[in-house]
Amino acid sequence: MTTPPTLPSNLEGDAESVVFVIDDDLSIRESLTSLFQSVDLRVRVFGSVHEFLQGGPLPEVPSCLVLDVRLPGISGLEFQTDLERTGIRVPIIFMTGHGDIPMTVQAMKAGAVDFLTKPVRPQELIHAVTRALAVDRKRRAAEKIVSDLRTLYELLTPRERDVLALVTAGMMNKLIAQELGVSEITVKVHRSHVMKKMRTRSLADLARIADTLGIRADKPKRI
Numbered sequence: 001m002t003t004p005p006t007l008p009s010n011l012e013g014d015a016e017s018v019v020f021v022i023d024d025d026l027s028i029r030e031s032l033t034s035l036f037q038s039v040d041l042r043v044r045v046f047g048s049v050h051e052f053l054q055g056g057p058l059p060e061v062p063s064c065l066v067l068d069v070r071l072p073g074i075s076g077l078e079f080q081t082d083l084e085r086t087g088i089r090v091p092i093i094f095m096t097g098h099g100d101i102p103m104t105v106q107a108m109k110a111g112a113v114d115f116l117t118k119p120v121r122p123q124e125l126i127h128a129v130t131r132a133l134a135v136d137r138k139r140r141a142a143e144k145i146v147s148d149l150r151t152l153y154e155l156l157t158p159r160e161r162d163v164l165a166l167v168t169a170g171m172m173n174k175l176i177a178q179e180l181g182v183s184e185i186t187v188k189v190h191r192s193h194v195m196k197k198m199r200t201r202s203l204a205d206l207a208r209i210a211d212t213l214g215i216r217a218d219k220p221k222r223i
Helices: 026-038 049-053 076-085 101-109 122-154 158-168 173-180 184-197 203-213
Strands: 018-022 042-046 063-068 092-096 114-117
Touching: 018 026, 018 049, 026 042, 026 122, 042 049, 063 076, 063 122, 076 092, 076 101, 092 101, 092 122, 101 114, 114 122, 122 203, 158 173, 158 184, 158 203, 173 184
Parallel strands: 018 042, 018 063, 063 092, 092 114
Antiparallel strands: none
16 A cells, blocks of 8 residues: 655645646646645646746745756756746756756756656655755745845944944944044944844844845945
8 A cells, every 4th residue: 555645744734835846748747736735735837937937926935846857948957047047046856757967967056956757756756845845945034034134224324334334343432433533422322223223232143143234344434
């Protein structure tokens, strides 16, 4: 008796995730639709890259792409390159019935999560999708952190941004005051405002934020 495919416990109830499938074989699209639906994963299938592109932008939820290598028009490997060039970062799982080592190496070097040979075992594909969705979920979480920090940073005044850069570069208040042409008390006030607006209590945390946002201590103009 064949054991039915199962979804790992860390993905149970993850109803928002979407698995996109691009394969020109109708029977495979139907089979994969049934497979992913059997483990309560949302799935959308397409017969070509062109058809996929006509489906509109990707939803803002964890997702991955199960992609056939050989497709009419744009091939899977070509589409992987196109996605990278346009900055669309969706984890890819390749499937092919005609794979070879150079092809696999090319796909994996370009960031593919997995490269599977048809016929693919259902549980093997489920595990690959699990990894791909985890990768996308982690990426989205990291990008949200940066976005939230950038929003807070935009609330700082130009002078507060100067102080943030110089403080996180390791400069003492007295030197910052000299650099900016203001009093040391003024620097302390700006520094306090920066800590509050960036929602941090320690210099170490503020330094990590500056590093995350790519803030460098360029010499500010005196005003």
